[in-house]
Amino acid sequence: MAELEPRNFLKPCLLLLLREHDDHGYGLVGRLRPLHDGDGDAAGVYRALRGLERGGLVRSEWHASAVGPARRTYHLTAAGRDHLDGQARHLVDVHAALQEFLERYAGPAHGSSANGSSANGNGEVSRAHLPAGGRPAVPEQRRSGLR
Template sequence: MPGSEIRSLLHPFLLLLICERPGHGYDLIERLSLLGADDLEPGQIYRVLRNLEREGLLASTWVASATGPARRRYELTTAGMAALETRMARLTELGHVLESCLTRWRRIAAATRPHSLTTP
């Protein structure tokens, strides 16, 4: 999915992933990629993580690594869980609107042949 659409979903995606399992930045980048959010710059993700922490939605601790430098591990706070619930409710509403739009499009696409469309 293109980065511009994903950027607007980055906050809830990160909150969701951290709710599932706390993790460090690189781990979260890999997990975002599995969600289809692979068109983002790591710098964007780290900025959002810092902002979420500044807002009190995440807490971080430094964890020693056996293979390199210590890593900052992010965990969801109580406020972060409340924010996640709110954002998931909004995404559910948005999902209903998008599904309605896609259903209409499928109906139009099935009934319209490419040669019958008017070209400007």
């Protein structure tokens, strides 16, 4: 699972975006936001793109622009597509493991009542450890740590 730890999720996201269509770095930064909480780290995106290119997973070309400076456009290679396919298969396994964890986390715990609610010191049943809907909240600092 180390390859897809949150800090390593940027590269598969970039490969996916390039599978959708070729793009330049700044365009990828904008399109990345719904997939990856990188806080608009353009420098990190460009570093990742250079690493992907060194690994033969993407290639780039310079294109002149009539309205500004030339831009480097990135393209997914066949090796990049194969790598992305492998990453997606691995993510399916990770998703299943995370789903199992979250279901067990939300379910009855050791020392809990039969309905999965924990009894507090007064004998009252409370599920205060879970938000509405029975799903654990992802702390803000953890979400922003996904890179």
